[in-house]
Amino acid sequence: MPGERPAILRSxxxxxxIGLLTPGLGLLTLFVAVPIVLTAWISLHQGSMALPxxxxxxxxxxxxSLVLAQPIFRTALLNVVLYSLANLVIVLPLAxxxxxxxxxxxxxxxxxxxxxxxxxxxxxTVAVAIVWGYLYEPQYGPLNQILGWxxxxxxxxxxxxxxxxxxxxxxxxxxxxxxxxxxxxxxxxEIPREYYEAAAIDGxxxxxxxxxxxxxxxxxxxAFVFVILTINTLQVFDPVYVLTxxxxxxxxxxxxxxxxxxxxxxxxxxxxSAMAMIMLAIVxxxxxxxxxxxxSL
Numbered sequence: 001m002p003g004e005r006p007a008i009l010r011s012x013x014x015x016x017x018i019g020l021l022t023p024g025l026g027l028l029t030l031f032v033a034v035p036i037v038l039t040a041w042i043s044l045h046q047g048s049m050a051l052p053x054x055x056x057x058x059x060x061x062x063x064x065s066l067v068l069a070q071p072i073f074r075t076a077l078l079n080v081v082l083y084s085l086a087n088l089v090i091v092l093p094l095a096x097x098x099x100x101x102x103x104x105x106x107x108x109x110x111x112x113x114x115x116x117x118x119x120x121x122x123x124x125t126v127a128v129a130i131v132w133g134y135l136y137e138p139q140y141g142p143l144n145q146i147l148g149w150x151x152x153x154x155x156x157x158x159x160x161x162x163x164x165x166x167x168x169x170x171x172x173x174x175x176x177x178x179x180x181x182x183x184x185x186x187x188x189x190e191i192p193r194e195y196y197e198a199a200a201i202d203g204x205x206x207x208x209x210x211x212x213x214x215x216x217x218x219x220x221x222x223a224f225v226f227v228i229l230t231i232n233t234l235q236v237f238d239p240v241y242v243l244t245x246x247x248x249x250x251x252x253x254x255x256x257x258x259x260x261x262x263x264x265x266x267x268x269x270x271x272x273s274a275m276a277m278i279m280l281a282i283v284x285x286x287x288x289x290x291x292x293x294x295x296s297l
Contacts, residue, residue, distance in 0.1 A: 036280070043274040048267035056270070063274035072250065073258060073275065077282075079165065080254040084233035086169045091177055091229060096222075098177070099184030100210065114185065117178030125175065129242035132171045133158070136243075158243055161251045168239050168252060176232070180225050187221025188214070223294035227287050234283055255279050 043063055047056035067073050102114055120128065135143050136157035144154040157167045195213045204212070215222075237256035240246060246253030255275060263272035 039273045039276050042269055043277050044270070046268075046270045049263055049269045050267070051269070059270065063270045064278065067271055067274045067278065072253065073255070075250050076246075076253045076255045076258040079250075079252065080234055080236065080256075083165060083169060083236060083254065084230055086166075087172055087233045088226070088229060090169065090173050091180055092222075092226065094173075094177055095180035095184050095225065096218075098181045099188060100214070102181065103185050103188040114178075114182060118182050119178065120175045121179040123175070125238035126242055128171065128175050129239040132167075132174075132239075133243050136167055159248060161248050164244055164248060164252045168236070168243070171239055172233065172236070176229075180229065183221060183225050184218070187218050190221075191217045219294055223291060226294070227290050230286055230290065231283055234279070234286075 045056035046059045135141050138156050158164050196209055199209050235256050236254055240252055240254055240257045244252040246257055259272045259275045262268050
């Protein structure tokens, strides 16, 4: 029948869609949704990481009130927010400028330069932290030797309350900048060249083109970079664990490290899970706020 053919096609497409989405959704549920639900459940109970789930004692929201009342958690939260803001202020403008340079400038070996910029992001963060720990070494580290050649006083870097967090920010900028530059370049390739040609005919200069054409049309890419950069920096853990362990005087203590020592050093799985859920709520709220702000621009 003529009317049955469209119905059969719709059913076939629906089944094909379900079949294609099921593996991905299944993996997402198994490795993302289930751990989040389990962490939320543990955050409402009291017990250690070695205790079976069935033997954990229900305490309700007590873990959340205890976590929020801890001065060390508030310090860690403030530190990670400052760390994230510092990275945003440094990485985002540099990614835009380097992206524009690598995309628009006529330079020899441009693709090779992009690859070199991206390579540090491919190196495990633990390995990067070990190398930068050597660079930051106060007596024999190369950075202080360079300062000595410039007749500048050596710095304590990771041993200073005022410099340790900055040292971690520099490490992260060096490692991740190339990743965000590549994303900016990918966004620039989506902008039609006709806009720039029309602007040139109207007499617009380079700066005017970037302000009136590039930045507005790059808005979605910048929103994605902003959100991913915020998420990645708010969950920083590896360099803190390898280099500082939250010292000196908790100046580099962050929420992820505080979660780790609470769960595995102190054996308080409920408190650590409550910290994780608070951090998840903060990340979700900031991500939604950032996307809303970029959408309204």
